Amino acid sequence: MEKKVLNTAAGTDSRGVASKPDYEREIINIIRSNASPRVMRERLEDYHENDIANVLPELSVGERKKLYRILDVEMLSGVLEYPEEEEVRTYLDEMDLKKASVTMAHMETDAAVEVLREMDRTKKSLLIELMDEDVRRNLSLIASFDEDEIGSRMTTNYIVIRENISVKQAMTELIDQAPKNDNIYTLFVVDEMGAFYGAIDLKELIIARKDTDLDSLIMPSYPYVYGHETIDDCIEKLKSYSENSIPVLDNNNNLLGVITSQNIIQVVDDEMGEDYAKLAGLTAEEDLKEPLKESMRKRLPWLCVLLILGLLVSSVVGAFEKVVSQLTLIMCFQSLILDMAGNVGTQSLAVTIRVLMDESMTAGQKLGLVAKEMRVGFFNGLILGAMSFVFIGIYICVWKGKGILFSYAVSGCIGLSLLLAMLASSAVGTLIPLFFKKINIDPAVASGPLITTVNDLVAVVSYYGLSWILLLRVMHLAG
Numbered sequence: 351m352e353k354k355v356l357n358t359a360a361g362t363d364s365r366g367v368a369s370k371p372d373y374e375r376e377i378i379n380i381i382r383s384n385a386s387p388r389v390m391r392e393r394l395e396d397y398h399e400n401d402i403a404n405v406l407p408e409l410s411v412g413e414r415k416k417l418y419r420i421l422d423v424e425m426l427s428g429v430l431e432y433p434e435e436e437e438v439r440t441y442l443d444e445m446d447l448k449k450a451s452v453t454m455a456h457m458e459t460d461a462a463v464e465v466l467r468e469m470d471r472t473k474k475s476l477l478i479e480l481m482d483e484d485v486r487r488n489l490s491l492i493a494s495f496d497e498d499e500i501g502s503r504m505t506t507n508y509i510v511i512r513e514n515i516s517v518k519q520a521m522t523e524l525i526d527q528a529p530k531n532d533n534i535y536t537l538f539v540v541d542e543m544g545a546f547y548g549a550i551d552l553k554e555l556i557i558a559r560k561d562t563d564l565d566s567l568i569m570p571s572y573p574y575v576y577g578h579e580t581i582d583d584c585i586e587k588l589k590s591y592s593e594n595s596i597p598v599l600d601n602n603n604n605l606l607g608v609i610t611s612q613n614i615i616q617v618v619d620d621e622m623g624e625d626y627a628k629l630a631g632l633t634a635e636e637d638l639k640e641p642l643k644e645s646m647r648k649r650l651p652w653l654c655v656l657l658i659l660g661l662l663v664s665s666v667v668g669a670f671e672k673v674v675s676q677l678t679l680i681m682c683f684q685s686l687i688l689d690m691a692g693n694v695g696t697q698s699l700a701v702t703i704r705v706l707m708d709e710s711m712t713a714g715q716k717l718g719l720v721a722k723e724m725r726v727g728f729f730n731g732l733i734l735g736a737m738s739f740v741f742i743g744i745y746i747c748v749w750k751g752k753g754i755l756f757s758y759a760v761s762g763c764i765g766l767s768l769l770l771a772m773l774a775s776s777a778v779g780t781l782i783p784l785f786f787k788k789i790n791i792d793p794a795v796a797s798g799p800l801i802t803t804v805n806d807l808v809a810v811v812s813y814y815g816l817s818w819i820l821l822l823r824v825m826h827l828a829g
Contacts, residue, residue: 373401374408381405381413387420399425403432411444418445427456435468443473451480458505459485460613463492491606500584501577503617504598504607509537513547513565517558524555535594538605539568545603548572574599577606581617588614659803663810670814673822679750680817683742683764684810690734691771691809692802698723698779699801706787720780727776734772735765759825767816771809778804 380393394402406414406429418426418441430438430453442450442465454462454477466474466489478486488506495501509531511523520537528534537550549572550564558567574597575584588596588609595608609617667674674681705711705719743761746752752760779801821827 373397374405377402377405378408381409381417381420391420391422394421395425399428400432402429406433406441407437414441415444418449423452423456427453430465431457431461435464438465439468442469442477447476448480451477455481455485458507459488459492459607460503460505463489463502466493495577498580498582499577500575500579500581500588500609500617501598501606503581503613504577504609505533505613506607507531507610508533508595508597508608510605511537511539511550513539513541513568515564516560517555517562517564517567518560520550520555520564524552533595533608533610538597538608540605544605546574546597546599546605549597572597575609576601585617588617656800656803659800659807663803663806666807666810667814670810670818673814673818677760677817677821677827679746679752679760680764680813680821684813686738687764687767687771687809687813688806690768691775691805694727694730694772695775695779695801695805698727698776699783702780702783706783716784720777720784723776723780724773727772727774728769731769731772735769737765738768739765756827759821759827763816763820764813766820767809767813770812770816771805774808774812775801775805778808 377394377397380390383390385393402417406417409417421429430441433441442454445453454465457465466477469477478489481489491506492502492504509524509527511520515523524534524537535552537552537555539547539550541547548568548570550567550569554567558564573587573591573593575587577598577600593611595610596614597605598607598609600606701723702719739758739761741761742764743754743758746757746760747754750757782801782804
């Protein structure tokens with residue numbers, strides 16, 4: 351059903367520009383009004399379910415219970431598909447068992463399964479017992495998949511027809527199944543054994559003549575995934591096809607369900623969130639309501655690894671104590687080298703992880719990626735190193751009062767160190783995730799903090815090593 355707002359004129363600001371209507375405030379006013387339940391329901395039907403879902407936290411428990419009674423089951427189930435699972439569990443707890451059971455039965459199956467996973471065993475059992483046999487079977491099917499398998503994200507809301515029937519029979523099947531399944535834009539075709547055969551676009555079926563051979567409308571090369579494939583393995587395939595839904599098959603090629611475009615968006619969003627968490631050095635995403643102990647458990651392992659690497663970096667700096675004591679000025683520019691090396695490494699890491707999502711990459715392409723990132727690091731380092739040579743030389747000469755030879759010798763060493771550090775950091779930021787991928791570890795685990803710490807080590811050795819060789823041993827400078 352198309353959602354729109356009727357009889358709601360947008361206001362204008364002081365400049366005469368139309369302001370966006372405050373849908374949430376309008377919805378709250380409707381719920382808090384004294385209108386009859388029928389009038390209230392008809393007015394709320396003009397709003398999108400997501401807008402109604404957004405106001406639920408703003409309502410009191412009594413007002414929410416009033417809303418549960420007013421809305422029909424289909425609309426209420428649509429509203430509850432938008433909040434987080436924990437919030438939905440709270441709202442279902444506010445309903446009587448029968449109402450909650452019927453509402454969940456009308457939700458998308460994958461969404462209902464996610465909510466059930468958040469419930470305690472007793473409440474879950476009671477709700478499932480009140481559902482129809484077909485609903486229980488669908489819930490059990492999706493719950494049978496692990497959370498990292500694509501089958502856990504599918505829905506059983508789709509239209510399926512048999513091959514070797516007429517266009518008229520196919521239309522009859524569509525009309526019969528449509529009231530229970532609203533994903534009707536693509537019809538999936540199976541053979542007499544239930545194996546997936548292809549798909550038909552709804553538009554093609556509608557415009558087909560009754561004497562058209564149905565087989566000519568079927569797309570036998572329609573994309574599909576297997577239920578037990580991991581989300582990581584098939585996410586690129588899902589993103590590559592602009593289809594409303596993609597079928598999910600079992601190991602015998604039987605049709606189990608479909609992944610809708612909404613599911614795909616959610617899967618991609620979740621995967622990006624997980625990768626972002628790993629890039630930040632976390633073992634998994636954190637929740638705002640998560641207990642302190644659980645948040646510490648996710649962060650502490652990487653922090654321990656980084657502590658050990660940090661101690662290694664500090665010990666390397668200590669090994670160059672003689673250089674620092676004789677050239678105290680170079681300490682001022684240590685953070686410049688370390689920060690730039692870390693930034694370059696993190697950039698290369700992000701590019702590499704994104705490219706590695708393509709499972710079809712050959713060894714030659716991976717080597718090409720390393721070479722490209724090192725070229726980028728080299729030429730960026732060359733430009734920034736030259737800039738550092740000029741401007742840091744002027745800074746040391748003018749503000750520190752050093753001679754031109756000393757100033758540009760130090761700035762030249764800094765510029766060369768910057769070039770080497772950025773070149774090495776590009777290689778490290780690319781090679782580490784490639785190595786992790788090779789040994790079957792998620793490359794996102796090569797997190798930003800890890801790459802930054804490793805690059806700190808590389809940068810420190812490059813900077814102080816060159817300072818010792820060029821400034822002390824070759825040019826015999828001190829100051």
